[in-house]
Amino acid sequence: MAPESAHVIATYLIETSLPLAQAAEVLAGEQSTGTFVRVERESDEVRARFAAQVESLTEVPLTGASALPGAVGDPALRRRAVLRLRFPLDNFGPSLPNLMAAVAGNLFEIKELAAIKLIDLDLPAAFTTRYSGPRFGVEGTRRLMSRPEGAMIGTIVKPSIGLTPEELGELVGELAQAGVDFIKDDELQGNGPHSPLESRVRAVMPVLQRHADRTGKMPMYAFNITDDIGRLEANHDLVVAAGGTCVMACVNLIGFAGLEFLHRHAEVPIHGHRTMLGALMRSEQVGIGFRAWQKIARLSGADHLHTNGISNKFYESDAEVLDSIAAVREPLLGIVPTVPVLSSGQWGGLAHATYEAVGTSDLLVLAGGGIHGHPDGAAAGVASMRAAWHSAERGESLDDALVASSELRRAVERFGPARV
């Protein structure tokens, strides 16, 4: 209880029709010692030691979004604020699931709040005594896919589901030949009876091995091993035994806890897919924002983490996507850096704008349609992306790249215009 004792700071966006400071105290109380009446043994000393404390409270403008259902108070009095709460680490210890009970538990149901979204977490070093973060990250991924520098270019198997294992093997051969660094299962391709994981591994790995024997380079294939916890280890082992170099897990579907469990066992990078995150993140008024979410996912061992990309086909603005990419690249308690994965609507014409905004090529850039749908086929699709990224990394303009690469020009014809 010395002032320097370890603590967590959680940052929220809140709205309320109560005085802001009063709403902040309701929130702090619910997440520490509270019930609806003060009870025996709830001494001032207990409150002082265990209750969350308001660290700062800064009013910000309302966004125009409507209040959450059940919010009480006069709507005309509603105000929005950024609230930082300090929680003593001793309340939960360095346990991510129990941390979440405190910083992201019942508070979302508080009726005094018309908005309540967890947007960031500052965690003390104590968490790294239990959670070691990614084992491979940027460097390990580059090494395993033999791509020591430049953007890592990858693709997703399309159509998402419906290919037989034989068709998948054929497609993977074409994609490897096309020069991709990385291929992934779609998140919809789990372990269904039509194309079981084992059949996919058997169909894909010999193709990749033959490609590696011929070229000295094996693209990384992220097999989606998402399933019940009791199946994750066997699924992983199946991939590794066949020479696979990556497994994909849908973080929200196995849970952070499932990811952490898998990480303890994993001998290859874990490709962390974010599917279902929109359910938690899209509302401005409730849920958990990407900055907070990605910290837990990285500590839990995600080597790659989906951030979306600019000009994507989903709801996020470029500013939000760029903030997500920046968040994943920020240092976190000294753990190995996770690779941001850019996907959704990506193609060569976005390379210059992305590189200018992000300032790094330590990225895994995935194009589904942008490669499979290139008018001259997948090889031209990969060539168009590689040419664009090389050009951007060398500091050339998009126009230079268009002059130099016929594949990029053809991509512009189909997917354009390019972003400058």
Next chain:
Amino acid sequence: MAPESAHVIATYLIETSLPLAQAAEVLAGEQSTGTFVRVERESDEVRARFAAQVESLTEVPLTGASALPGAVGDPALRRRAVLRLRFPLDNFGPSLPNLMAAVAGNLFEIKELAAIKLIDLDLPAAFTTRYSGPRFGVEGTRRLMSRPEGAMIGTIVKPSIGLTPEELGELVGELAQAGVDFIKDDELQGNGPHSPLESRVRAVMPVLQRHADRTGKMPMYAFNITDDIGRLEANHDLVVAAGGTCVMACVNLIGFAGLEFLHRHAEVPIHGHRTMLGALMRSEQVGIGFRAWQKIARLSGADHLHTNGISNKFYESDAEVLDSIAAVREPLLGIVPTVPVLSSGQWGGLAHATYEAVGTSDLLVLAGGGIHGHPDGAAAGVASMRAAWHSAERGESLDDALVASSELRRAVERFGPARV
């Protein structure tokens, strides 16, 4: 592919400024075979076999809630509908994590949708070949707590955190003496250094054993064993080895997959806490509703599941709470019935109104403040709740109960008025 082949039907609330039918097709496509352009090997046959199909689409009135961020289209054209989509089971097989990728994956991020909330799931029997549901449920819980009929009355340790294990033992002795059927750790009490699970088990179980030796009845204590997956089994075993009869897990913090993992190992009922659910459920515009959520939790093995109670301190209306209780009580693929857990602001004065609305006493009714905060102490708090529930179950009026029970009258003085 026969018309009778197994499938899942997912029900959504959607809003869009596109023609409703077009938005429904975008959603179906994203969750089956789609990318942003049609690709090679995406034959009409593949689409027909694997794509989700619109089962029904029924317009409903807008609620007045604002559109989700990033929604495209003319706001004046926005409409709301209930959409039922049919997914072939073959796409994912009877795997709950992989089911979720299909029915609750990227669809929340679709910009053509101004609202998108998964509100229900109809699952085929195939899921019970893998997921067997609760092992104890209503009957097993009643047996273990020696409460063969009538509402099961329980309480939560308060203050939530801050008691030493010694104080906890003392409090539990008082609560057992007061006649509760059930006591639970607060969800904020995990396995922190201040009051580790092992110390709590050591402090609580001898007290309960002595009480049982004296009275022949041992209240069920739900120890919160929420933690990393790799710790759940040992935490469970610690409780069981000490004679404990229940473990509590925060479903959203260990994930459905973590719950299912725990269930495979558990020898006592699993008390499923719903903390963090508000992040997914509170918005009308995005997320996952309680009806859908509780089906997955029950299949994953939750013996008890928090539904909230009427007149609660959180945001939910009585109608929503009653729908949640009804949902948990609906038959589900023949699995053992889960016990609905009513909590938050509960006290004796809510018994008649609750019983009238719910029509059963196969409920676990938890009062924190309503027992600990009773003006004459916990025993009077329990007596007031027991009297009120007995009265309601016998078909008496609230007035009858008030005449008969001085403890209930005193509760009304503190917490009243009672609900009729």
